[in-house]
């Protein structure tokens with residue numbers, strides 16, 4: 330798919346065909362922690378195969394992973410809790426046993442992409458988020474809508 334990028338107010342580039350990034354689609358279910366909302370985050374083509382990308386709204390950054398080898402997508406906090414680095418989207422993904430994981434590029438702490446637990450035995454935890462891909466677009470589910478002025482933008 331060919332896309333032209335457009336500049337946003339914050340000079341982040343987002344694909345031009347994403348006109349409504351951050352728009353809320355009908356919530357899919359009532360989750361254990363309350364109602365879930367799906368947000369258009371980016372185009373699937375923006376996330377490299379067997380790699381990650383970062384989407385953000387406001388101060389929050391979410392790492393999105395296209396785990397092609399497993400045929401699965403994952404979304405987690407982008408911030409590594411070890412030294413508070415916004416780095417996990419640039420981490421190497423792999424599998425430990427049957428557990429999909431990401432390794433922080435700084436000091437190689439690894440986290441489960443399913444539960445967010447630190448797999449090194451350290452007492453760190455990251456959040457994970459439901460993610461789905463429909464018609465070439467990636468949606469992330471959050472427990473509440475982000476403020477409209479902070480709609481998702483693809484971080485480059």
Ligand code: FES
Nearest residue numbers: 409411412433436
């Ligand atoms: S900052 Fe991620 S492992 Fe140290």
